[in-house]
Amino acid sequence: MVRGNDRWSVTSIDVARHAGVSQSTVSLVFAGKAEGRVSPLTQQKVLRIAEELGYRPNIAARTLRLGHTNIIAFVIPDVTNPFFAAVLKGAEQAARAHDYAVILVSTDNDQAWQGVVMDALTTHSIEGFVLCAVRPPDNLDLSLLRGRALIVDDTYPDLTALQLDIAGGTQAAMQHLIELGHRKIAHLASRRDTATFRLRGMIYEQTLSQLGEPIRAEYTAQAALEPEDALQAARQLLQATDIPTAIFCDDDLLAIGVYKAAREMELAIPGQLSVVGFGGGLIAQTLAPDLTTVAIPAGRLGEQALEILYTILNTTQPVASALMPLQLRIGDSTALPRP
Amino acid sequence: MVRGNDRWSVTSIDVARHAGVSQSTVSLVFAGKAEGRVSPLTQQKVLRIAEELGYRPNIAARTLRLGHTNIIAFVIPDVTNPFFAAVLKGAEQAARAHDYAVILVSTDNDQAWQGVVMDALTTHSIEGFVLCAVRPPDNLDLSLLRGRALIVDDTYPDLTALQLDIAGGTQAAMQHLIELGHRKIAHLASRRDTATFRLRGMIYEQTLSQLGEPIRAEYTAQAALEPEDALQAARQLLQATDIPTAIFCDDDLLAIGVYKAAREMELAIPGQLSVVGFGGGLIAQTLAPDLTTVAIPAGRLGEQALEILYTILNTTQPVASALMPLQLRIGDSTALPRP
DNA sequence: AAGCATATGTCATACGTATGATGTTGTCAA
DNA sequence: TTGACAACATCATACGTATGACATATGCTT
Incomplete structure (x- = not known):
């Protein structure tokens, strides 16, 4: 691996130095926990300097410290199916609104499933899962998913589901x-x-x-x-x-x-x-x-899935399952039967 | 944010303790740099214990240390377009083969583009980009993309492209x-x-x-x-x-x-x-x-895109652009013109 | 003037990994 | 016997952030 992050390395320490404050202060400002701990004036200054220097918090460090990312995995059988694509689109938009990034996982071969989830969850510290029309393999340790997964258009014991009627x-x-x-x-x-x-x-x-x-x-x-x-x-x-x-x-x-x-x-x-x-x-x-x-x-389904997942991730309480109604749309492919 | 990683915390230190070796040794084994530094016997033991304990390297820590993730962003105008979906599918499969995860970015509104790239690159430490039929905004600092991006079905000065004929x-x-x-x-x-x-x-x-x-x-x-x-x-x-x-x-x-x-x-x-x-x-x-x-x-296009990106990410040399030939597939929608 | 609450900052440390520098053996040749 | 060297393992540290525990200053009350 050749590439390094060597080009971009404006850290909170740099900002602190330039602003004449401590790293802690910069961190407090960017974590949004500055109320009552950092004067408005200082906050302004920190933000200004950060802007000038082009500072962006390093999410790897933040993740390491906090133990959670802002990444959710969206698991579907096949992106190529227009329905799933549409759901994905809705979900992705909603995700962005909540500052989440979406990692895509297709499971054409159901075998890969388990490995993928495990890997994703642990290796990448994925926060949550939307399992769309995908059933977890029976031998998967459910405790991995509880409190961080939503099943869409399917059910599984103990997991919150967004069902279609x-x-x-x-x-x-x-x-x-x-x-x-x-x-x-x-x-x-x-x-x-x-x-x-x-x-x-x-x-x-x-x-x-x-x-x-x-x-x-x-x-x-x-x-x-x-x-x-x-x-x-x-x-x-x-x-x-x-x-x-x-x-x-x-x-x-x-x-x-x-x-x-x-x-x-x-x-x-x-x-x-x-x-x-x-x-x-x-x-x-x-x-x-x-x-x-x-x-x-489909689009709204994806959006709503993400909203529910968001709730799941931010509550300790179990979240209730939801049901989305469907409507028949009458086109020109149905008529009286031939005599 | 309530959720923490508190449930899953088998670290290399745990493995080391159980195996009776140092953390360094575990790390060396898992980084694949054990040749000549760790005896085959010890390697076996470490791997066995790790397996038993269910150890997975924490990618946030690794990222922090190494300065690079294994995540690439796939940028397309719209997943809902079957063509892009198919490309994405191919790319995602190829990505998995290289141990990369794919983050999806749709840019229906071209405005979001720049912000997304910047954020992704810095905040999420995204390694590489596949820009599929998407042109970077003119005011985007190109140096951010150079050496880490591939344009598909479009061109941009100084960026490697995978063109269609x-x-x-x-x-x-x-x-x-x-x-x-x-x-x-x-x-x-x-x-x-x-x-x-x-x-x-x-x-x-x-x-x-x-x-x-x-x-x-x-x-x-x-x-x-x-x-x-x-x-x-x-x-x-x-x-x-x-x-x-x-x-x-x-x-x-x-x-x-x-x-x-x-x-x-x-x-x-x-x-x-x-x-x-x-x-x-x-x-x-x-x-x-x-x-x-x-x-x-489309599928092969996605695959090839990923292969090229992989090359880009692992070379300091500029990578040549490629051209993919197209074939006319004759169906039943064309015939002699009406008289 | 002493005591105390409030406002504002800083210190020190931990998160889990990777790796150059530094031991600790054991083996072999001179 | 000793020095050189290979083989193996460990030490110590840095990556960048977040935060509980402190420190300092200011104003206010008694």
Whole structure:
């Protein structure tokens, strides 16, 4: 390692010397604990000199002394997923407002997870974690996370969670299809096995059951959250002996596959096939016709996540979990079922 | 601030005590400078004890001592843009391989830029910067960046750059359209005024000029990089007195708007209107018909960016800029012009 | 004038690591 | 036997900050 900090080394001691005060005084001023200990006049002087010299507190030293940084880690499965990107954006903005920096951690391979958290927490003295749609591995020592982590769109015993009202959203989506007259509704599910997706499946089945409709195996398919795999699964659904009139997708990414499959088979959307997605970001806007989808306010989700984490980090009390409501946004991909 | 590091405090001193050696020895082992200074046997013992105790070096202390962290900042305009997200993903993976952590900085408001860099550099002791499609403000003291920054998809005097072969890509796109027989080609440009976009415009005009075609003002429109604004601009282009037969878009995001506008005006793609984009990520896959686009290997771009930055950070020599070639990926959005 | 509270500063130290300088052995050649 | 040298380990210190424990000065009360 060649680089050193040798170029930039204006320390509190330098400021102190130039201002004719002690290092302690400078430190007090910059720590904001000067009230009653440093006269306003001196404070002015210190600040002026510091400005002139271009002094910036060294955070490594501060961290070493205080035992905490201002860094939080944001853990998501994949930045490339527009939904997570949007959440991240919201969180990052909110973080900046609180003077936190955000370190990004993607966990495409769930294995890395544990190591990453441990390392981050200890090695980098990370203060807090936002775990977005990511479940900690079972063998992870939870005490590491307690009091410093927030789970978003998932749950874990003893950890505060920011939940989405998945059940409500799914119900709204199914209700919408049913009110249009659909009964032959298929479900394109995510292959990921987390609470958020399981819940969609449960409500899907529950809704059909309440209607007295059978749950047909050939009306459910699973796919990874990317268009190619979704296409395969969608083809499969549309090859059912009794072609469904509507498909409910666990995620907008999956809807992309459905659109492609429908195009292949020359099924018009929404004329011959209705489609509902889950997400409501860029993808929903990009698909034509506009996708009817359960819209998740991703940006606000990220913001709120950070606010809650902030509370967690600054309280000894346990912080209550929160629930964010979802709304169905009706687009042009749903209509009356074909006769 | 309530939280402290009080729970986790296995230090090198603890390890030393348990292993019956001095703190120096532990430090030497963990710094990898033990060859010839610590016997293999002792090394084993230290590592074993450290493992048992769950020791992790405290990075704040190390940073304070060494004057450098293992953190780099990744600066992009907007994570929400799938292209940047993909670059980020590649970079983050490569970073982890080099034991670097990545701090994310979005600069939607260019104002924040300078403050962020200064703060990051000094306050957080950030080691290096990847500036992706972001130009440092003119009044920024460049010496702060020299030797620790890499510009991606842009240039700046005295800074190493990882360039995309925008010119080549644009030429390929225009060539493709021209070979199909198009002459009435419009340009939907980004409103952002950076080198990467200016270059697209230049090549666009140059190609037409070489063909002896006029550059018509009504064949060029500008839009922000988001679908809604792009739609407006696309409408405008398609209302030209002599409707263009093809549109070249500076970015796939803009193509979304073109697709929407074409749909509104019942212009079939590619039958009545050919469209070429720039990017080639999720959006190109989502649009139907598949978008013909200049594909940017975003993931590899991110990886390579990090490799170069790594070189920069570990050399005193200036590092040469690099150029990444682009390829036109032909989809189903381009065809012979309507008669 | 003595006593005391208030206002303003400074001292000294600890945070955990890395490393040049300085021992302490043991081995081998002369 | 002694001096030289390698191999191994430790000592002492510095990095820059924050803060409880002191020190000093000023004004006010009695």
